[in-house]
Amino acid sequence: MQSQEMIDLCKKHTLWSWSASDKVSPLPIARAEGIYLYSPEGQRIIDFNSQLMSVNIGHRHPKVLEAMKKQMDSLLYSFPGSATEVRARVSKKLAELVPGDINTFFFTLGGAEANENAIKAARQFTGRHKILSRYRSYHGATNATMQLTGDPRRWANEPGTPGFIRVMDPRPYDYSFGSTPEEQTKNNLQYLEEVITYEGPHTIAAMFIETVTGTNGILPPPPGYLQGLRALLDKYGILLVCDEVMCGWGRTGKLFAFEHGDIVPDIVTMAKGLTSSYIPLGAMGVRDEIADHFRENVFWGGLTYNAHALALATAEAVIDVLLGEGMVENAVRMGAVMRKEMDRLQAKHPSVREGRQIGLFGMIDVQKNSQGESIAPYNGSHPAMLKLGQFFRDEGLFTFIRWGSFMCNPPLCITEEQLLEAFAIVDRGLEITDEAFEG
Numbered sequence: 177m178q179s180q181e182m183i184d185l186c187k188k189h190t191l192w193s194w195s196a197s198d199k200v201s202p203l204p205i206a207r208a209e210g211i212y213l214y215s216p217e218g219q220r221i222i223d224f225n226s227q228l229m230s231v232n233i234g235h236r237h238p239k240v241l242e243a244m245k246k247q248m249d250s251l252l253y254s255f256p257g258s259a260t261e262v263r264a265r266v267s268k269k270l271a272e273l274v275p276g277d278i279n280t281f282f283f284t285l286g287g288a289e290a291n292e293n294a295i296k297a298a299r300q301f302t303g304r305h306k307i308l309s310r311y312r313s314y315h316g317a318t319n320a321t322m323q324l325t326g327d328p329r330r331w332a333n334e335p336g337t338p339g340f341i342r343v344m345d346p347r348p349y350d351y352s353f354g355s356t357p358e359e360q361t362k363n364n365l366q367y368l369e370e371v372i373t374y375e376g377p378h379t380i381a382a383m384f385i386e387t388v389t390g391t392n393g394i395l396p397p398p399p400g401y402l403q404g405l406r407a408l409l410d411k412y413g414i415l416l417v418c419d420e421v422m423c424g425w426g427r428t429g430k431l432f433a434f435e436h437g438d439i440v441p442d443i444v445t446m447a448k449g450l451t452s453s454y455i456p457l458g459a460m461g462v463r464d465e466i467a468d469h470f471r472e473n474v475f476w477g478g479l480t481y482n483a484h485a486l487a488l489a490t491a492e493a494v495i496d497v498l499l500g501e502g503m504v505e506n507a508v509r510m511g512a513v514m515r516k517e518m519d520r521l522q523a524k525h526p527s528v529r530e531g532r533q534i535g536l537f538g539m540i541d542v543q544k545n546s547q548g549e550s551i552a553p554y555n556g557s558h559p560a561m562l563k564l565g566q567f568f569r570d571e572g573l574f575t576f577i578r579w580g581s582f583m584c585n586p587p588l589c590i591t592e593e594q595l596l597e598a599f600a601i602v603d604r605g606l607e608i609t610d611e612a613f614e615g
């Protein structure tokens with residue numbers, strides 16, 4: 177099929193995530209390889225967002241394709257109550273790789289289900305029901321994870337189930353918690369302790385955080401935040417759940433982002449990079465104390481596709497490639513190149529407010545004036561950002577534009593030459609937003 181026929185049929189017969197069908201303008205993709213996507217007509221497109229910040233090892237790695245084919249020859253799927261060799265191997269491997277005493281895993285289809293099951297596990301383990309999360313967050317689109325989520329995708333899905341409390345997190349350009357990052361950490365945690373007191377610590381099972389906030393800003397936690405949060409939650413017996421669905425599996429330059437803060441959460445959730453999205457798979461990992469609880473007590477959660485054999489074989493091969501080919505280290509090296517490029521663009525383009533990155537997890541904020549006002553309001557858009565999006569598409573760069581910002585999240589296998597090629601397109605595109613800059 178050619179692009180237009182694909183687009184027309186897809187638009188006619190499918191619904192689209194977070195969109196009105198008549199408003200979508202889908203990107204036609206015929207195939208993909210490494211960091212590139214290809215349209216049916218052969219246009220080469222740099223994948224500057226790893227699709228949904230998820231194809232961490234790049235597209236169609238031959239070693240993974242081989243492992244998937246091999247698994248197909250023996251077992252694709254068996255019921256969740258079965259023991260399989262691949263389930264044994266992958267859970268053992270995860271126990272070795274995930275830091276601390278997180279040694280036990282529950283496999284799901286994706287990130288939302290991993291968080292759903294983390295909510296269940298936290299409630300069943302603590303006997304408490306309330307859950308804390310932060311406004312600048314996305315945790316999934318199921319009913320409960322929508323209520324965990326702070327961003328506007330929640331609004332149309334309210335009211336949800338009771339018991340979800342959202343709090344502020346330290347965020348860029350906001351000095352209400354203090355003028356230095358250290359002060360912000362201290363004051364934010366003091367505010368959080370007040371919320372915990374008013375809610376009743378004995379009613380709160382867990383707090384969920386995206387260790388590095390993803391869609392809502394690529395926000396690494398300020399210094400001391402993770403350690404301070406860990407200590408505060410420990411004080412009240414509240415579990416810490418790190419949602420590493422987006423920031424895990426090497427994206428930030430460490431295998432898991434919580435390693436940057438030298439802490440171990442009680443529960444970690446993951447998906448996306450776990451299989452590089454070659455096939456759907458998520459997981460919830462729990463510390464030994466929680467796992468021990470469920471040795472005696474029923475874990476009240478289950479899924480038809482729990483521990484799917486083909487998905488696990490894919491994860492195993494993806495992890496081998498990620499580690500074997502040094503892609504986490506590459507994220508650190510290329511992260512430094514991204515840093516330089518972001519600084520260069522900020523110095524050159526008046527419309528660039530800031531570029532943030534940790535590893536290959538990056539975002540550029542666009543401003544409309546020298547007071548630093550975002551070019552687009554919260555949950556809004558601006559014609560220059562739409563034009564920028566079209567420019568990227570025409571120039572063969574795929575990324576996400578969100579409100580007044582855009583994403584810089586290439587696959588972790590990207591080379592310096594490829595990264596510079598992508599930033600050269602970004603550089604030219606920013607002339608569009610410079611024209612809208614009001615001075």
Ligand SMILES: Cc1ncc(COP(=O)(O)O)c(C=O)c1O
Nearest residue numbers: 286287288314315316421422447
């Ligand atoms: C941090 C985070 N948590 C959870 C999810 C939900 O994952 P899924 O879409 O696989 O259900 C996402 C998806 O973007 C995410 O970014």
